[in-house]
Amino acid sequence: MFVLVNLKTYPCDPVAVAEAVRDVNDRTDARLAVAPQAAHIERVAETGAETWAQHVDPIDYGSNTGHTLAESVAEAGAEGTLLNHSERRLKLADVDGAVRAARRADLETIVCANNPAQIGAAAALGPDAVAVEPPELIGTGTPVSQADPDIVEDAVAAAERVDDDVSVLCGAGISTGEDVVSAGDLGAEGVLLASGVAKADDPQAALEDLVDPL
Numbered sequence: 001m002f003v004l005v006n007l008k009t010y011p012c013d014p015v016a017v018a019e020a021v022r023d024v025n026d027r028t029d030a031r032l033a034v035a036p037q038a039a040h041i042e043r044v045a046e047t048g049a050e051t052w053a054q055h056v057d058p059i060d061y062g063s064n065t066g067h068t069l070a071e072s073v074a075e076a077g078a079e080g081t082l083l084n085h086s087e088r089r090l091k092l093a094d095v096d097g098a099v100r101a102a103r104r105a106d107l108e109t110i111v112c113a114n115n116p117a118q119i120g121a122a123a124a125l126g127p128d129a130v131a132v133e134p135p136e137l138i139g140t141g142t143p144v145s146q147a148d149p150d151i152v153e154d155a156v157a158a159a160e161r162v163d164d165d166v167s168v169l170c171g172a173g174i175s176t177g178e179d180v181v182s183a184g185d186l187g188a189e190g191v192l193l194a195s196g197v198a199k200a201d202d203p204q205a206a207l208e209d210l211v212d213p214l
């Protein structure tokens with residue numbers, strides 16, 4: 001299972017969380033990675049943890065003030081990027097452009113979507129993976145795998161119909177190892193989570209709990 005920890009703009013110490021991600025990753029068969037804010041990518045990548053960007057824009061080098069260039073996050077040490085997160089939605093044409101920009105910079109891509117219909121559309125754009133996240137469950141601590149298991153199974157089926165090379169993750173409310181196992185049982189190849197680690201008093205213990213049953 002792939003466990004991607006999105007730090008959003010939570011007021012945690014990104015380097016301390018990254019060190020915990022690195023250390024727990026070294027002791028499990030699961031793959032762990034962390035997605036800090038763009039300004040923290042370089043410091044986080046220097047810990048040796050697999051580092052992802054939270055977003056890149058559908059742009060190339062040039063006159064794009066205030067945008068995030070895929071090549072810049074890759075040079076800072078990111079290995080992949082989230083795209084179209086529920087908190088950073090893009091127009092369809094811009095998701096397509098951002099997938100292409102990320103590919104140009106050799107970044108792995110996960111395109112987020114609200115529901116199985118959007119997952120099908122996202123898979124058609126050729127990312128490495130898609131992630132289904134019902135927005136109403138994000139940050140609630142109620143895991144999507146329990147609250148809405150059908151949405152995970154339907155997302156897996158929707159992606160498979162379009163392109164069975166595209167992996168499916170699920171996210172929203174995932175915070176325990178049991179939640180990760182349930183996600184896997186529903187066909188997800190990974191989980192996208194944030195508050196369960198970024199807001200934990202002890203992020204390392206939270207990560208250990210997440211991978212313990214895997």
Ligand SMILES: O=C[C@H](O)COP(=O)(O)O
Nearest residue numbers: 006139172173193194195
């Ligand atoms: O990117 C992560 C998701 O939005 C899930 O957030 P959460 O784990 O706080 O529910």
